[in-house]
Amino acid sequence: ALLLSTGCAQQEGQSSQNSFVYGTTGYGVDMSDAGLNPHKDYSGWSCVRYGVGETLFKFNEQMQPEPWLATEFKYLDDKTCQITLRDGVKFSSGRALDAQAVKDCLEQLIAIHDRAPHDLNIESIDADKNILTIHTKEPNPSLINYLCDPYGAIVDVSAYDKADDQVAGTGPYIAKSVSDTEISLEPNPDYWGEKAKVGNVIVSSFTDGDALTAALQTGEIQGTYGLPYASYALFNDTNKYATNSTNTSRVFFGQVNCNSEIIKDDAVRTALALGIDKEGFVNTLLNGHGAVATGPFPENFDFGKNKVKAESYDPEKAKKILEDAGWVDSDGDGIRDKDGKKLVIRWLTYPGRMELPLLAESAQYSLKQIGIEVEVNSTSNHSEIRKDKGAWDVYVSAIVAAPTGDPQYFFTTSCLKDSAKNFGDYSNPELEKLAKQLSTEFDPQKRSELAIKMQQIILDDHAYFFASHLNMGIVTDSHVSGLNPHPSDYYEISSDLTVKE
Amino acid sequence: MSVLKNTSPKLIVFSAAVIILLIVAALAPLIVPHDPYAQDLSQALLNPNSAHLLGTDRFGRDIFARVLMGAQTSIYSTLVLVFFTSVIGIFVGVAAAWFGGIIDSLLMRTSDVFLAFPALIFAIAVAAVLGGGIQNAILALVAISWPKYARIARSLSLEQKGELYISAAKVGGASDFQIIFIEILPNIIGPLLVTSVLDIGTMMMELAALSFLGLGAQPPIAEWGSMMSDNRNLLQIAPWTVFGPGLAIFICIAIFNLFGDSLRDRIDPKRRKK
Amino acid sequence: MSSLLEYSEVSIAYSGKKTVHEVSFSIDAGECLCIVGESGSGKTTLIKAAMALLADNASMCHGSIYFKGQDMASLSPSELRKLSGSEISMIFQDSLGALTPTRTIRNQLLEMFKAHGLTHIDHAYAQALNLLEQLRIAHPHRVLESYPFELSGGMGQRVGIMFACILSPSLIIGDEPTSALDVLSQKEVLKFFSEHKSKQSGLLLVTHNIALAKYIADSVVVLKDGRVQEYASSIEIFTHPKSEYTKSLLAASPKLRRE
Amino acid sequence: MTPDTKTLIRVSDLSKVYKKDKELVHALKKVSLELKAQESTALVGESGSGKSTLAKIILGLERPSSGAAYCFEEELYKLSAPQARPVYKKVQAVFQNPVKSFNPRHTIAYSFKKHMQNLGYERDKITERSKEVMELCQLDPSFLKRYPHEVSIGQCQRAAIARALSTRPEILICDEATSALNVSVQAQIVKLLKELKQDCRLSLLFISHDIALVSEIAESIHVMHEGCIAESAKTQDIISHPQDDYTKALISAVL
């Protein structure tokens, strides 16, 4: 009891020195990451983002796995991976991190989590002191990448307190209290690395960009995640505010509906790809807070952006292609037609991501200039409508293309015959073949090459077009430093966080 | 001309204003100074200036042109909406009050159900069953807004019900229908008229609010409510993007309200000064 | 001493159309003046002008009305309010219509007491009950607890009389105060008015009931089409009517033929 | 029984109780009376004795608590509007408060028009008939253009009489229908009613306090007192030889 009370006093002393309130649109029930238990929905994101939990490996800026709680790994064979854990790490519950603890945690993860069992494909786990051996059911080249996913945060499962949703992690911070709208953090005195410097961190959930803006302006919060693009201009004064941003693999892209007659026309698909002003979209409509995309992956990936080629904005060329294909404006209404059929594209999107309606409206105009009429249907009911293959021609959405830093994810979810998100029923036998290869290829270099080939196929088929990548920005009070966004969007609060007096 | 003689000058002025508003709205496509749909990203978010009276939006479109163009969608759809909502609601309310008994209970409990039923669920249902579009948005809003009028009309009618002139009408062989429309209605129309012109503004915003369900105006159609909410993030950076349509709504509401007031004064014989 | 109430050349117009033409008369304390005349001749208009109760579209375009020597038009609204009810009071032709429909008589009575700063409210209330009883109301308690719509026409009229008299004003203006009353009640009302007169208070009554006018009036104004046809003492009018109209009025008065 | 002496209104054992808080107000206690064709009968009596209530029940505007009131063999208060309409063609009423019986938002002409239309009066003759009845009731037809609050109460009362007569009913129920009229106009109205009775076979139920007036127009009188009929008899009998104490007091009080 004595120990405890002195501990408290000390922390109070610290917290009065410096504290930090962090407003984020990334935390909350509607993001399904409320709470810190990594085994529940997306709560692992919160666990890792706010410095409570850590994964075995972590991504670097190039989205390649690096050691974190684990120091190294090696594949014993296609289906067996041996991981060596870091020494001297303790959970905040007091238990030491050893292979058994990790095994307990991962086993619970695959028992109750919805995505992990499928991703990790684990058959069994062996624990021996600090050596963890994972057997997968099938060869899983992206196992290590998946272990970087926040659901892989390692917590002491024996110490999980369901009542107040307290987890015992290994991170630099410990949660004092957790609710659906707020997390209150204090430093972890036993942290294995550099100790946290801010005595009291509050992560507060915001659901409205304007509220976030106002709160930063009034100083009620000192840092923001998810500020609306328009608001960045208010925080240009570098004496008072600091802005840090990075590209993520969240991509705004369209997929065509291969069941649609008009879309089956290659010229139309090509014209679509040529008729979207990506530069204008990124530079003006997103205020430069994005990056023009070519393929699904941004520049910082080995197999990203410049490795593939796609049409860039060229209305004249688009007009010519359409003309050559017989699409001409015969009745002078500005819309091309062919065989009595007007060139009308039904563009399905949703307003949940504020960038999407902007993209739709911008494309609507630029396509109109080349004689394509775009009927936009921006509705929160999009997931129902897209099931009706006769109701749309282009579906434009946002997706995290490489949450694990690995290219396979995008193709398996969106481009293959049996992909869950291949709403337009696109298929290309060549792509299917390459995808099979990719799923068993372990060599990163070769995986990159495969990924580039596959991207090029879908781009050449004009089955997909990629407009831009999201730029993640964190704006803080200028007294705050060490809070930088990461391309993976997984890491925010760490022991680097400092608040100057 | 003889009609005008009995009409107060105010009513003439305000009805003229309403008519002008409606004409401007109808002719908007012909009188816009710029193409309201023409985007020019290099001209985005310009301050109001001589070329762009109300500045430009983030697509570089002229806001004044869009406000003019938006008049069409906003005013006509709101008027249709308010008209149907109030007519249905008033009829139900007066009928409930007049018939009383089971009919009253039935009508009022039905209106309770519609009142209690979350509007959004209804809108989703309409969107799902009938699809998007402004007509369906109007339908959804009519379906959920009439109970308000029903309750107001009912409470006003209850006061009138015991009046002797109703008895006289009954003895004069008036049917229930006539009592409702010819006897009671003129006596309660004042406050109801006020309610419905007030609703013009509210309904404009509600129409805009439904656009995220795909109900209502879809891009690039200009519509005041959506213009305001779409540009809401820009309030501090480019306030004109919000103030432009806001001003339009204000003018529109002021005109309709003043018109409503003078109409109300005109309907009430005791307020009419010859 | 000047008279209690004096009308001097009063003209009143509705929406610019002159309806009452230069009417003059006066009432002294302890006197009763009756206005008789054609229905629609402007009687109600005339007396409403005294208490500034004319409709929105009416205006007094000429002349003045003096109460105890004071020009009523010069009074501020609050001065007028203090006079109303306690110094001059009015019995309306439609007594029930002059009561707030949503409040009980009692409630409105008490409000009136308070408005005039009465200290002995219980006493005044008891007096009101008494008065109603005197006017042949069988259940005065019930009547006071009633809402206006629960009363019969005659009850309403007597409640109106009670309101007008309860503060013993020096002038009571009555607009056909007995039109809805049965003869027995009428008698009581007349008795009560006579008592009132004997206390040196004035009465200005509008009536169609010639018998009533004969009984109580000291002087009579005969009005037709907004003009005074004849203004004289009661005896003179009823015995030697001068104008043709007065004569026709007297002749038309129904009489009970007992066999 | 010849058709001429058909009973038009028959009230039997009619009672009406109003609830006032916990108290019961017995407005009518077992009242019975009849009105025969081409007859006129008067209701006189204490104010508050239930005369208006009785009239309202006969007209179907209130429900009796017990007993029944038939008007042309129909209990009006039980009928729906379309069912009652044919009866209202034959029975009309003038209410005690004439101003309130006009819709304040309509001109008098409009109220006339609706009234006549509903009761099946030929449409193209409505304007003409309106003017005619107005004149019959000593009113200038120009008053038709006015709103009820723009006319004097006496004028409004005459308009109410005119409206009731406009459709040539067989029965007219007058609730203090001449109380606001000056004697000369009143005399003319009475004359009019008498003529109609003679020429158009109008029957009257005449509620009034003016016994002198009643004696001129009614053949029989019912004297009401505290919700009961104290005495019913031929007019001259009542005036000359009142039996009931209350009636005696009433007759002797006439000025």
Added chain:
Amino acid sequence: MFNYIFRRLLQIIPIVLGITFLSFTIMYFAGGNAVEILLENQGLAVSQEVLNQKIHELGLDRPFLVQYFDWLIGFFSGDLGRSYVSGNDVFAVFTSKLPATIILTLISLLLTLVISIPLGIYSALKHNKLADYIIRAATFIGNSLPNFFVALLLIFIFAISLGWLPAISSKIGSSGLSSLSLKGALLPSFTLAIAMSSKYIRQIRALILDELSKDYISGAKARGIPKASILIKDVLKNSWLMIITLLALSAGDLLGGTAIIETIFQWDGVGKLAVDAIEMRDYPIIQMYVVWMAFIYLFINLITDLSYVFIDPRVKLNMDRDDERA
């Protein structure tokens, strides 16, 4: 009377059943399901197997009627289920957000009355005079500005520029009841009150104008009743019927929560919860909300209907009529 109230309360049961069934049906047939939408929100793609498994876990693959009756049985045994999205107990989640909504409702209604009654009366008294036009112009502004706009404007003025009030209404660093404060409630309440007052002022003005032309006003004047008293006790009392009706409607709306205001001010009430639940197809929460709304409206309307009788003695409830028939 008690009979009547009892009967009205009994009516709540079929209506709640009806409404919940209706909402369940609509949401069901409107398509989409919590799992899909939930997973999609993060922008991550999930395989069909994962989806199906989760759908199965939540029982969303069962026939529609079974799902509804399951909920119904739970409802009658006092178990409102768990949110599909957060997994939290629905009743607990809902009740934890109610205090905020109720506080906001009460304060904004109070503000509305305090602003609108005097101004409405004044405007009517000065009918078509300068003061009337000024007040009306103000109400037009209040009426033409959407809630979010007023909210942002108030934040800009009172929080950002003047620094008098916080931009975030619930106290940061505390949750639940302790995060609610009167100071915090001011801006959101004012936002709501501005729009509502603009309406009420105009309504009250219209009502008072209607009343002022009635005969009983002359009567009261002749009795020497002060003008203020006439206005309050006679005119306003007669107008209460309508004002109460309006108030009841507003109170119902407010108690349903105002998602936009709650979001902008970070005031954690039921409005946003409900809107999110509807968007996410989180049936248990939707049903809870629907039950709440049904209850609120039925209750409020019962109170209004009863109050009619007390306010205006001429109004009789159906109960009297039924008694008469019996």
